[in-house]
Amino acid sequence: MDRRFPFKVLEHIFSFLDVNEDRNSVSMVCKSWFETERRTRKRVFVGNCYAVSPLKVARRFPKMRSLTLKGKPHFADYNLVPDGWGGYAWPWIEAMAARRPLLEEIRLKRMVVTDECLEKIAASFRDFKSLVLTSCEGFSTDGIAAVASTCRKLRDLELRECIVDDLGGDWLTYFPETSTSLASLDFSCLDSEVKLSDLERLLSRSPNLKSLKLNRSVTLDVLASLLRRAPQLVELGTGSFSDELDPEEISKLTKALSELKQLKSLSGLWDLLPEYIPVLYSVCPRLTSLNLSYATVQMPDLIDLLSRCSKLQKLWVMDLIEDKGLKTVALCCKELRELRVFPSGADLDETDVTLTEQGLVSVSEGCQKLESVLYFCVQFTNAALVSIAKNRPNFRCFRLCVMEPFAPDYRTQQPLDEGFKAIVERCKDLRRLSVSGLLTDKAFEYIGVHAKKLRMLSIAFAGDSDLMLHHLLSGCERLKKLEIRDCPFGDTALLENAAKLETMRSLWMSSCFVSFGACKQLSQKMPRLNVEVIDEHPPKTRPDSSPVERIYIYRTVAGPRQDTPEFVWTIHKNPEVGVSRLSIR
Amino acid sequence: MELDLDLSLSPHTNSSHFESGFDLNKHCPIESVASCLDTKHSRFQTMLGLVNIEEKFYVPKLRSFSLNSQPNEEDEDPLESEPSSIVFDEEENSEIFGQPPVKSCMTKYHNYRHHSRNHPYHHHGRRINASNLTTTIERVRPSSSSSTTPSRSSLYVKVKMDGVAIARKVDIKLFNSYESLTNSLITMFSQYQDCDREDTNYKFTFQGKEGDWLLPGDVQWTIFAESVHRISITRDLSVCVYNTFI
Numbered sequence: 001m002d003r004r005f006p007f008k009v010l011e012h013i014f015s016f017l018d019v020n021e022d023r024n025s026v027s028m029v030c031k032s033w034f035e036t037e038r039r040t041r042k043r044v045f046v047g048n049c050y051a052v053s054p055l056k057v058a059r060r061f062p063k064m065r066s067l068t069l070k071g072k073p074h075f076a077d078y079n080l081v082p083d084g085w086g087g088y089a090w091p092w093i094e095a096m097a098a099r100r101p102l103l104e105e106i107r108l109k110r111m112v113v114t115d116e117c118l119e120k121i122a123a124s125f126r127d128f129k130s131l132v133l134t135s136c137e138g139f140s141t142d143g144i145a146a147v148a149s150t151c152r153k154l155r156d157l158e159l160r161e162c163i164v165d166d167l168g169g170d171w172l173t174y175f176p177e178t179s180t181s182l183a184s185l186d187f188s189c190l191d192s193e194v195k196l197s198d199l200e201r202l203l204s205r206s207p208n209l210k211s212l213k214l215n216r217s218v219t220l221d222v223l224a225s226l227l228r229r230a231p232q233l234v235e236l237g238t239g240s241f242s243d244e245l246d247p248e249e250i251s252k253l254t255k256a257l258s259e260l261k262q263l264k265s266l267s268g269l270w271d272l273l274p275e276y277i278p279v280l281y282s283v284c285p286r287l288t289s290l291n292l293s294y295a296t297v298q299m300p301d302l303i304d305l306l307s308r309c310s311k312l313q314k315l316w317v318m319d320l321i322e323d324k325g326l327k328t329v330a331l332c333c334k335e336l337r338e339l340r341v342f343p344s345g346a347d348l349d350e351t352d353v354t355l356t357e358q359g360l361v362s363v364s365e366g367c368q369k370l371e372s373v374l375y376f377c378v379q380f381t382n383a384a385l386v387s388i389a390k391n392r393p394n395f396r397c398f399r400l401c402v403m404e405p406f407a408p409d410y411r412t413q414q415p416l417d418e419g420f421k422a423i424v425e426r427c428k429d430l431r432r433l434s435v436s437g438l439l440t441d442k443a444f445e446y447i448g449v450h451a452k453k454l455r456m457l458s459i460a461f462a463g464d465s466d467l468m469l470h471h472l473l474s475g476c477e478r479l480k481k482l483e484i485r486d487c488p489f490g491d492t493a494l495l496e497n498a499a500k501l502e503t504m505r506s507l508w509m510s511s512c513f514v515s516f517g518a519c520k521q522l523s524q525k526m527p528r529l530n531v532e533v534i535d536e537h538p539p540k541t542r543p544d545s546s547p548v549e550r551i552y553i554y555r556t557v558a559g560p561r562q563d564t565p566e567f568v569w570t571i572h573k574n575p576e577v578g579v580s581r582l583s584i585r
Numbered sequence: 586m587e588l589d590l591d592l593s594l595s596p597h598t599n600s601s602h603f604e605s606g607f608d609l610n611k612h613c614p615i616e617s618v619a620s621c622l623d624t625k626h627s628r629f630q631t632m633l634g635l636v637n638i639e640e641k642f643y644v645p646k647l648r649s650f651s652l653n654s655q656p657n658e659e660d661e662d663p664l665e666s667e668p669s670s671i672v673f674d675e676e677e678n679s680e681i682f683g684q685p686p687v688k689s690c691m692t693k694y695h696n697y698r699h700h701s702r703n704h705p706y707h708h709h710g711r712r713i714n715a716s717n718l719t720t721t722i723e724r725v726r727p728s729s730s731s732s733t734t735p736s737r738s739s740l741y742v743k744v745k746m747d748g749v750a751i752a753r754k755v756d757i758k759l760f761n762s763y764e765s766l767t768n769s770l771i772t773m774f775s776q777y778q779d780c781d782r783e784d785t786n787y788k789f790t791f792q793g794k795e796g797d798w799l800l801p802g803d804v805q806w807t808i809f810a811e812s813v814h815r816i817s818i819t820r821d822l823s824v825c826v827y828n829t830f831i
Contacts, residue, residue: 078683135688161690189690271698294694343685345695376685403685460684485683 010036020045039063046070047505049087049111050530053558054095065104066130067096071111073508073552074458075483077135080510080550082536084565087111089136090120097124105130105156112136118143122150129181130156140165141190149174155208158186169194175202182206186213188237188268193217196225203229213237216270221249227256236260238268241276241295250279258282267291274301284308288335292317293342299325306332313337313369318344319355319376326359330366338372339363343403357384364391372397379410380437385419395427399434405461405486408438415439421446424454434458444468448475456481469493473500483508490514498525502555510534510550517544519551523571530556531571532564740810746774747819757810763801770818788819 014037017023027037043066046052058064071087073080089111096103103125113136121128128151141164147157148171172194175182180202187194199218203209209230218226218239227233245253257263263283272295287309292302299322306312306325312333319341321329329336341355357380364370364387371394380402389395408415416437424430424447431453435443439462447454448471455478462468466489472482474497482504490513494501501507501522516533523531534550560570740757753773760766767789791799792815799809 075683077688078686079689080683161688270694293691296698342691343687345698376687401685405681405684458686460686486681 007032007036011040014040018043042066043105044068048554048556049089049092050558050561051505051554051556054092055099056557058095058099062100064096064100065102066107067092067103067105068107068109069111070109073483073506074110074481075485075508075510076110080485082534082565082567085534085568086561086563086565088563089113089117093117093120093124097121101125102127104128105132107132107134108136109134110136112138113143114138115140115143115146119146122146125151127153129153132156132158132160133162134158134160135162137163141167141169141171141192145171145174148172149176152176153181155181156184157182158184158213159189160186162189164190166190166192168192169198172198172202175206177205179205179207181208183208184211184235185209186211186237188213188215190215191217196222199226200229206230207232209233211235211265214239214268216240216268219243220253220276221245224249224253224256227260231259232262233260234262235265235289236263236267237291238266238270240270241268242271242273245276250276254279254282261286263287265289265291267293269295271295272297274298277301277305280305281308285310287312289314290316293340296320296344303328309333311335316340316342318342320344321359322354323356323359323362324354326355327362327366330362333367335369336363336367337369339367339370340374341376342374343376357381360384361387361391364388369394371395374399374401374434376401376403378403379407380416380419381409381411382414382416382419382422383409383411385416386422389419389422389426393426394429395423396429397432398423398427398430399432399458400436401434402437405436406438407436415443417443417446421450424450428453430454432456435462436460438462440464441467441471444471445475448472451476453478455479457483459484459487461486463487463489465489466491466493470496473497479503480505482506484510484512486511488513491518494518495521495525498522498529501529501553502526504555506552506554508550508552514548514551515544516542516546516548519548519571520544522553524573527573528555528557529553530560533569533571534567535569536567538567740813742813742816744770744816744818747817755816757813760810762806763809767801770816774818786820790817790819791815792817 010033014023014026017026017037020041020043023037023041027034038060039062041061042063044057044061044064045068046057047070049069049071057067069089069092071089072085075081076085087110089108093106096106097120101124104127106121106128107130111133113133118131118139121131128147131147131151131154136159139162144157144159144164147154154175169192172187182202185206194215194217199222203212203226210233212226212230212233212235214226214237216239220239220241220243223238227236257279260283263286266280266283266287266289269292272292274297277297284305285308288311290306290309290312291314292305293316295302296318297305298320302317302321302325306315306321307328309315310332312329313335315329315333315336315338317325317340321341326341329339341359355377357377360373360375360377361384370392373395374397377400380400385400402416409419416435417440420435420439420443424433430451433447433451433454433456435447435458441464444463444467447457451457454476457472457476457479459482468487469484469489470493472479473493479500484507487509490509494514495518519531519533523529530553532552532554533548534552535548537549539546560572564570741754742757744753744755746753755766755770755773757766760769767787770789771787789801791801791809791813793799794812794814796814
């Protein structure tokens with residue numbers, strides 16, 4: 001009896017699967033499920049662009065409509081990865097252009113994208129709708145112009161924190177003349193000025209625009225005029241908020257903002273002046289997302305603003321908010337799910353800014369739905385961490401950055417081991433964790449024992465020995481990404497847990513005690529790992545005991561990559577070869 | 586698969602760290618590990634100078650220190666841009682690359698703010714402060730000076746010159762004598778003032794931690810360098826004026 005489901009039925013069932021993890025599981029059941037699944041997958045996600053070849057991906061998913069790729073390791077955000085390391089989008093764009101011309105969406109993170117790539121996208125995908133580049137670099141506004149002018153169905157064009165060769169604001173004039181299908185436009189990372197008239201005209205002919213993020217050079221005096229042309233906005237990133245306005249202009253701006261009845265998200269607000277806060281009053285009650293990372297107002301003004309934002313779910317703010325401001329958030333923003341507090345660099349000497357661990361404790365007490373935190377603070381205590389863990393066992397993402405390396409609990413002078421223990425013990429759903437402060441191996445023992453759902457862990461200046469790494473690699477079952485800098489261990493734990501590395505996406509270690517010999521052993525032991533050594537000051541000879549500056553180890557089915565620069569070596573699988581430098585691009 | 590590795594593979598590992606005999610290869614159960622860890626913990630505390638250190642105790646060298654050049658790019662301060670006047674070795678450098686972990690777009694913005702004259706947060710963008718000496722941990726380096734107490738890796742102190750609206754900050758650790766300090770300060774300020782440094786009579790006063798005011802030479806340089814809190818400079822022929830600070 002044929003027990004197989006007819007292909008059409010399976011296909012229909014699989015069409016309800018939109019989480020790729022589920023799809024990955026499903027495709028491992030049997031060959032026919034694999035085949036059915038791959039023919040129905042529309043959104044493809046590749047977490048490490050070097051883990052698999054573009055050709056394989058293109059071939060496997062014939063119905064692909066959206067491709068998401070990530071390139072450089074996360075620590076590249078903090079300048080720990082030298083320029084020229086890699087992460088080139090070109091091979092992917094080229095492969096997709098040739099085989100998947102129906103591709104509609106490309107989302108890239110930490111990749112090198114050239115104007116050539118952008119022109120290729122524009123020329124190859126006739127239904128192209130969505131380009132989202134996050135932390136990318138290598139292109140200029142000319143490439144953007146090519147996409148704007150050629151992709152007639154373009155819906156999203158978002159440049160998030162990219163480094164762009166900004167040749168001027170002309171690119172804005174390249175959108176189709178009659179009307180555009182733009183729904184989302186983000187050029188907040190560009191430096192140069194765009195002409196007001198160009199922007200006004202664009203807004204007037206983009207009736208579907210829901211999200212607009214301006215760059216800082218768009219001055220406050222023109223904002224009202226722009227908003228009047230886009231009252232349907234749901235997300236707004238303003239330009240500079242510090243230019244002088246006369247009373248009439250202020251009143252016009254206030255009115256224009258109050259007309260944005262659907263506005264849910266507000267960002268930009270560069271250099272926000274306290275006198276302009278009342279202008280924002282009308283939008284506050286509806287806001288679910290507020291990004292004040294560039295709003296340099298003090299705590300009283302922040303309180304004024306935030307006490308009106310009762311629906312807020314996501315808040316990014318600087319430490320200017322202080323403990324008192326966070327207490328207000330705890331009282332007023334009961335829907336808060338995500339909080340990020342960044343360092344403003346304000347001089348502690350002047351005692352202007354008192355942000356301590358108490359701020360986070362208050363928020364954890366008051367905001368029941370809080371599940372994601374990124375908190376920069378000068379010092380912390382175990383007691384605070386324990387309170388926070390007790391209050392908020394629902395954390396999914398907990399990133400604490402105690403800014404001074406090796407800072408202990410400032411009240412007891414003890415390491416922060418017990419505090420983080422509380423976090424991992426209580427927060428059973430924790431998926432992402434960054435630790436900091438003075439930590440011994442014990443902290444990592446706790447993490448290994450308790451953090452069973454942890455996927456990503458970031459560590460800096462911590463631990464005593466290889467035991468630390470051993471605890472993590474042997475304990476954290478779901479660990480996918482581990483990034484470590486400046487910790488005193490390496491070889492033993494790595495080699496003991498070599499097999500674990502193939503279950504992870506990647507491991508980054510910089511300024512640790514990893515020897516060249518261990519790298520070789522690891523690479524020979526594990527055929528499906530690329531063990532890459534990054535050494536900007538390579539020694540003349542490499543005895544096995546010599547330390548390596550940085551290593552990046554990742555699983556791959558694509559073999560060693562062909563585009564390594566001169567400071568990156570892939571350790572060869574053949575013990576006689578040692579390192580291989582394959583052709584440099 | 587049995588791995589038989591010597592824990593001290595790297596030249597940076599000192600076998601005295603592992604005197605307790607702990608060997609990962611032996612897979613000791615968690616309970617017996619605890620006692621090893623306690624030894625390690627106290628050793629670690631010693632390393633950090635929480636306890637008095639012996640001179641020869643090896644400290645794992647924190648590598649990849651380099652001058653984070655971002656604050657300096659826009660900085661016109663000659664003290665910070667002239668390597669010849671800087672007396673340090675790699676270990677005295679306080680800037681850790683990529684720390685704190687903040688994205689470059691944000692650092693770029695903060696540097697812009699910190700260097701714009703009219704901004705209330707004008708300073709040199711360094712977070713290290715001189716007043717919390719008791720609560721912050723100092724990183725220990727093999728000390729070349731006679732002092733056995735761990736010294737700060739840098740000490741930024743505000744310098745206010747009479748008649749100049751904006752105070753500057755200098756790292757006292759870059760100098761080794763009153764003369765080098767005062768000369769550099771004069772050079773720095775004379776770049777921004779129209780005064781001719783030859784004609785002007787500069788008077789320096791230094792405020793210590795307890796608030797007492799000192800003149801150059803009142804205390805030994807090494808003691809001064811640990812406890813100075815503020816510097817005031819007055820010009821011209823008038824008698825020293827003790828400025829008050831907020």
